Amino acid sequence: MMSLTSTDYRHKILVITGDTLGAKMAGPAMRAWHIAQEVSTVAEVRLVSTTKSDIATEEFMTLYADDAELRRQIEWCEVIIFQGHVIHHHPWIAETDKIIVADIYDPMHLETLEQGKFFADEARMDFTLQTTEVLNVQIERADFMLCASEKQRDFWLGQLAAMGRINPLTYDEDASLRSLLAVAPFGVTNEEPVQLRHALKGTVPGINEDDKVLLWGGGIYNWFDPLTLIKAVDLLRATRPNLRLFFLGMAHPNPDVPIMEMSVQARELADELGLNGTHVFFNNEWVAYADRVNYLLDSDLGVSTHFEHVETAFSFRTRILDYLWAGLPIVATGGDTFDAIITGERLGATVDPEDVDALARAIDDVVYGDNYAEYAENARRIARKMTWADSLAPLVEFCASPRRAPDLVAGATTVRNRQRAALEIRVAGLENSTSWKLTAPLRAVMRRLGR
Numbered sequence: 001m002m003s004l005t006s007t008d009y010r011h012k013i014l015v016i017t018g019d020t021l022g023a024k025m026a027g028p029a030m031r032a033w034h035i036a037q038e039v040s041t042v043a044e045v046r047l048v049s050t051t052k053s054d055i056a057t058e059e060f061m062t063l064y065a066d067d068a069e070l071r072r073q074i075e076w077c078e079v080i081i082f083q084g085h086v087i088h089h090h091p092w093i094a095e096t097d098k099i100i101v102a103d104i105y106d107p108m109h110l111e112t113l114e115q116g117k118f119f120a121d122e123a124r125m126d127f128t129l130q131t132t133e134v135l136n137v138q139i140e141r142a143d144f145m146l147c148a149s150e151k152q153r154d155f156w157l158g159q160l161a162a163m164g165r166i167n168p169l170t171y172d173e174d175a176s177l178r179s180l181l182a183v184a185p186f187g188v189t190n191e192e193p194v195q196l197r198h199a200l201k202g203t204v205p206g207i208n209e210d211d212k213v214l215l216w217g218g219g220i221y222n223w224f225d226p227l228t229l230i231k232a233v234d235l236l237r238a239t240r241p242n243l244r245l246f247f248l249g250m251a252h253p254n255p256d257v258p259i260m261e262m263s264v265q266a267r268e269l270a271d272e273l274g275l276n277g278t279h280v281f282f283n284n285e286w287v288a289y290a291d292r293v294n295y296l297l298d299s300d301l302g303v304s305t306h307f308e309h310v311e312t313a314f315s316f317r318t319r320i321l322d323y324l325w326a327g328l329p330i331v332a333t334g335g336d337t338f339d340a341i342i343t344g345e346r347l348g349a350t351v352d353p354e355d356v357d358a359l360a361r362a363i364d365d366v367v368y369g370d371n372y373a374e375y376a377e378n379a380r381r382i383a384r385k386m387t388w389a390d391s392l393a394p395l396v397e398f399c400a401s402p403r404r405a406p407d408l409v410a411g412a413t414t415v416r417n418r419q420r421a422a423l424e425i426r427v428a429g430l431e432n433s434t435s436w437k438l439t440a441p442l443r444a445v446m447r448r449l450g451r
Contacts, residue, residue: 014077102142187388215299217319296326329375
């Protein structure tokens with residue numbers, strides 16, 4: 001087994017995100033930033049964005065990299081940690097001999113089922129199958145992988161088994177397979193939150209100092225259900241006139257992320273019910289990462305609502321970590337990883353999907369009830385157990401002594417890989433022919449191969 005161990009040597013680690021690195025960051029960039037922070041305690045780290053980078057720190061180097069610069073950075077490093085579509089857009093990375101860590105905390109192929117709902121049928125099918133292929137390529141090549149929860153790990157183990165990555169070589173190295181796939185969820189900021197200004201109460205027109213603010217702590221995507229939440233606020237406004245709902249971010253900092261249909265529907269519903277600007281508020285910008293604490297600590301409740309579908313079952317709602325950090329009680333739709341945590345640790349309440357009446361009662365009970373202080377204290381207590389330092393410990397341990405996966409070192413090749421290689425040869429041969437017709441099945445395969 002090849003290993004790069006030494007008592008005093010600091011390994012060279014490259015962390016790559018396809019998201020924007022800057023004052024305003026979405027979830028993938030936030031995660032990459034904290035990964036770089038934690039790994040820099042044991043290794044020399046560089047953090048790269050393939051989209052945009054205009055942020056700096058003394059802890060590690062940060063930069064933007066096009067394909068040419070990315071090649072230079074990968075030549076420098078020993079270990080690559082990446083997320084999302086990085087290898088899809090730069091497929092040559094998979095052909096290097098670098099140690100590769102795939103951060104598959106986001107089951108993107110499940111998200112596409114909702115995200116692509118408004119596509120034409122063929123485009124929607126291609127979107128899902130291509131995203132699945134993006135993940136399959138990562139799983140085939142990665143020496144180490146990260147996911148967000150134990151429930152999600154069970155899901156990924158099934159995909160790893162189907163891809164042939166659970167085999168005698170990986171099993172004999174570690175029968176638990178945690179040296180191949182570890183749980184490293186989103187974390188809570190290590191430092192305690194400190195409010196520097198009032199971002200909402202007495203600042204946003206229509207939100208007064210004594211109002212009760214429900215915070216939706218991120219963007220509105222198609223797999224979320226803001227509509228039931230807006231209807232619940234409409235139901236409550238007669239008896240709780242000081243209740244306000246604030247959606248934190250509408251304009252994603254990554255220009256490649258489009259405005260989603262659900263965000264449009266949320267605005268339309270708020271307008272239709274006469275709530276926009278009086279009881280429901282949409283922040284048209286994206287809040288700077290360092291400034292989000294001022295919104296969190298100006299709020300009284302963290303909310304997260306979603307539909308009942310397969311994405312929910314394996315999701316890990318990252319915005320809830322910020323609610324815990326700020327000591328906010330939580331009301332959320334049940335059915336995801338946080339359901340048992342919210343109810344078991346008495347952090348607030350969960351309700352069934354799309355139940356407006358139950359959601360309204362839960363909000364009323366938690367915000368205005370006698371147990372509010374207990375919920376808030378429990379949130380702060382749990383937050384101290386879920387810091388980035390804790391959640392990323394398996395990755396930091398790996399980066400202190402990185403190694404190639406045993407089956408990849410041995411050159412083990414799955415049946416799928418052999419079939420895929422043969423198909424690519426066939427397609428290439430057909431492309432070089434002077435008299436060939438691209439059949440529908442071959443056209444579909446070529447799309448999935450990115451050709």
